[in-house]
Amino acid sequence: NAGVTQTPKFRVLKTGQSMTLLCAQDMNHEYMYWYRQDPGMGLRLIHYSVGEGTTAKGEVPDGYNVSRLKKQNFLLGLESAAPSQTSVYFCASSFIRGRGETQYFGPGTRLLVL
Amino acid sequence: KQEVTQIPAALSVPEGENLVLNCSFTDSAIYNLQWFRQDPGKGLTSLLLIQSSQREQTSGRLNASLDKSSGRSTLYIAASQPGDSATYLCAVSGNTPLVFGKGTRLSVIA
Numbered sequence: 001n002a003g004v005t006q007t008p009k010f011r012v013l014k015t016g017q018s019m020t021l022l023c024a025q026d027m028n029h030e031y032m033y034w035y036r037q038d039p040g041m042g043l044r045l046i047h048y049s050v051g052e053g054t055t056a057k058g059e060v061p062d063g064y065n066v067s068r069l070k071k072q073n074f075l076l077g078l079e080s081a082a083p084s085q086t087s088v089y090f091c092a093s094s095f096i097r098g099r100g101e102t103q104y105f106g107p108g109t110r111l112l113v114l
Numbered sequence: 115k116q117e118v119t120q121i122p123a124a125l126s127v128p129e130g131e132n133l134v135l136n137c138s139f140t141d142s143a144i145y146n147l148q149w150f151r152q153d154p155g156k157g158l159t160s161l162l163l164i165q166s167s168q169r170e171q172t173s174g175r176l177n178a179s180l181d182k183s184s185g186r187s188t189l190y191i192a193a194s195q196p197g198d199s200a201t202y203l204c205a206v207s208g209n210t211p212l213v214f215g216k217g218t219r220l221s222v223i224a
Contacts, residue, residue: 004157042216042217045212058211090157101207102160103158103160103212108157
């Protein structure tokens with residue numbers, strides 16, 4: 001049971017390049033989330049999904065797109081990377097939302113945009 | 115909009131001391147509150163989850179309390195150890211998914 005895994009662990013991009021971050025979970029969780037973590041800003045929610053085929057915007061969605069074609073995978077895309085998107089990206093998943101929710105986090109992807 | 119504040123931002127204590135980390139939130143309409151631990155360069159690990167109807171949760175040397183009406187939670191760590199050194203984050207879940215505080219960076223000195 002690997003939990004939540006993220007690919008890649010580290011990436012360097014040039015401004016304007018595109019890339020996709022992959023998140024996978026093997027816990028059969030319905031809900032999945034993408035966060036970014038920046039110094040002094042804490043973790044902020046980018047997008048989330050409440051089930052296969054669904055996505056919703058979080059606090060900071062601009063410049064990102066997501067897809068949830070399979071229940072176990074949640075992809076985060078950057079179509080045209082900007083230096084402001086330099087950050088550590090965390091994926092998380094949970095079985096339910098609400099009272100009993102516990103989110104499980106992946107190890108993170110460090111992205112540097114030059 | 116929910117806002118979560120954690121005080122202090124950083125704390126350094128000698129080994130063996132008991133300590134309290136504080137978390138406050140502005141909107142009391144929450145489902146639950148969670149405390150997480152984050153080690154440098156790592157992801158987050160859930161420590162304790164308190165549902166909105168509960169007052170506290172305990173796990174080993176950790177005890178978390180929740181006062182929803184006043185918008186406050188505390189994380190109590192008993193007999194601190196150097197291995198407790200990490201950043202501790204508080205997060206609340208309500209009408210929107212988890213909203214995080216900026217964390218308290220704890221250093222326990224041997």
